[in-house]
Amino acid sequence: MFHLEQDRLRRRIMLSDLRDASDAALVLAIARYRNDALAEAYRRHAGPVFGLARRLVNDQARAEEVVQEVFLRLWSAPDRFDPDRGSLRSFLMAHCHGRSVDLIRADAARRRREETESAVPTPTPDLMEEVWDVALSGFVREALSELPEPERVAIEHAYFSGRTYREVAEILGEPEGTVKSRIRSGLRRLRDQLQAAGVTPGVV
Amino acid sequence: MKDMFDFAGDDFAGDDLAGVPEDHPARLVAAFSLDAVDASEAAVVEDYLRLHPEALKELQSFREVAAWLGYSSAVAPPDLWERIEASLDDRAPSPGPELAKVLSMPAPKSPPPTGHQAASRWPSVRWWLASAAAVVIAVAASAVLLSPSAVSDPLQVAVEQLREDRDVRIASLVNAASPVAVEALIDLKGHGYLLAGDLPRLGRDQTYQLWGVIGEQVISLGVLGPTPSLETFTARADLRALAITIEPAGGVISDGNPDGAFVGEVN
Known part of the structure; x- marks a missing residue:
């Protein structure tokens, strides 16, 4: 009984310590086989990662698989995260997005999605609301809505539908080079607007 | 280094791609930052990014923006963490001492180590190895390992004299799974001596390889062969730790094999 209390106390101390840990410190602790560090990373980021996966693969079970894969990869290969190159959040979200897109492209997920989507699969405002229902997302929503429409549509098709820019160009009936340029200029504009709004990359 | 995309000053990460x-x-x-390119294009972009740090920086900024785009208030299913945690036990840690402690990167306080969780993981070393790949060639000129044939009595004399030198820097390279310790001594001028004669003999298809931790990078200091004895190497003043790994004969440029590694901090 005494040991159980001690264990609980130690666990509480560890968790409170980790809650203040930076991304780099957290990942270093993960590299030292600290399950509680992975748990803290999960606590911080699992929700958005799951939300993105579910949004993309449109399937609860597959989204869970993606989340599981993302965090197990962090556990088995923490060296892939470089704190000098961005936040842990963007690292995990990028991995989640990439893996989800792989699934969409590789199997019938896309077909399932397309069966449930409208003929023009532009994300609807309601879906956007679902994706962005957090305080900080207000900045993102505002910034995205302020983009010139061609840029916004190109980014939405590419990011939320998991399509290549070539596919987006085909859907929109635009030259591929134009779509590439719109994605780039839109992202740069978004980045600038987020920074102007005080949203610092890497800070959740 | 010139790459296949041969444009003058071709680090196009600014506003203008005209x-x-x-x-x-x-x-x-x-x-690419939105995963909106096909596989063949992704490979081309990855090659380009390896050689163009400004473009890599821009990619990271785009990925930060993308992460915000995908951010939501979704909550992961309650039992998902339990499933993840249950599968962690299936992943056995690598053996070996904790090289990570030689880094200055702040880590959260750890509880007293117990069981296999106490072991450090080589991936954190591989992290540095991977990042060091680009500088291996440049550093090679300043980190030369002499051939085993250079070993002779005068070297042993030098080692004995160095032991008496109060300015000597010493590292004891150990592996938790081995009773053998390899001692390294470095003098003020950066002449290093590695007493590796107790290392187990390897087959002809394998070799020991010496690595140095400089700053936060791990750099190959040379290939020791399958039966090293008293070896010499050149060490920079900011060398912080040494590691010996077992590699295929001929050695590797980067990304050393963690299994059976001997590691020690330079004091």
Whole structure:
């Protein structure tokens, strides 16, 4: 009984310590086989990662698989995260997005999605609301809505539908080079607007 | 280093891509950040990014933006963490001492180590090895390992004299799974001596390889062969730790094999 209390106390101390840990410190602790560090990373980021996966693969079970894969990869290969190159959040979200897109492209997920989507699969405002229902997302929503429409549509098709820019160009009936340029200029504009709004990359 | 995309000052990460050919990978970085390129284009972009740090920086900024785009208030299913945690036990840690402690990167306080969780993981070393790949060649000139044939009595005399030198820097390279310790001594001028004669003999298809931790990078200091004895190497003043790994004969440029590694901090 005494040991159980001690264990609980130690666990509480560890968790409170980790809650203040930076991304780099957290990942270093993960590299030292600290399950509680992975748990803290999960606590911080699992929700958005799951939300993105579910949004993309449109399937609860597959989204869970993606989340599981993302965090197990962090556990088995923490060296892939470089704190000098961005936040842990963007690292995990990028991995989640990439893996989800792989699934969409590789199997019938896309077909399932397309069966449930409208003929023009532009994300609807309601879906956007679902994706962005957090305080900080207000900045993102505002910034995205302020983009010139061609840029916004190109980014939405590419990011939320998991399509290549070539596919987006085909859907929109635009030259591929134009779509590439719109994605780039839109992202740069978004980045600038987020920074102007005080949203610092890497800070959740 | 010139790459296949041969444009003058071709680190296109600024505002203006005017004049940049339509099929140049700089034009694909943004789409790449959204995973919106096909596999063959992704490979081209990755090659480009390896050689163009400004483009890599821009990619990271785009990925930060993308992460915000995908951010939501979704809550992961309650039992998902339990499933993840249950599968962690299946992943056995690598053996070996904790090289990570030689880094200055702040880590959260750890509880007293117990069981296999106490073991450090080589991936954190591989992290540095991977990042060091680009500088291996440049450092090679300043980190030369002499051939085993250079070992002779005068070397042993030098080692004995160095032991008496109060300015000597010493590292004891150990592996938790082995009773053997390899001692390294480094003098003020950066002449290093590695007493590796107790290392187990390897087959002809394998070799020991010496690595140095400099700053936060791990750099190959040379190939020791399958039966090293008293070896010499050149160490920079900012060398912080040494590691010996077992590699295929001939050694590797980077990304050393963690299994059976001997590691020690330079004091």
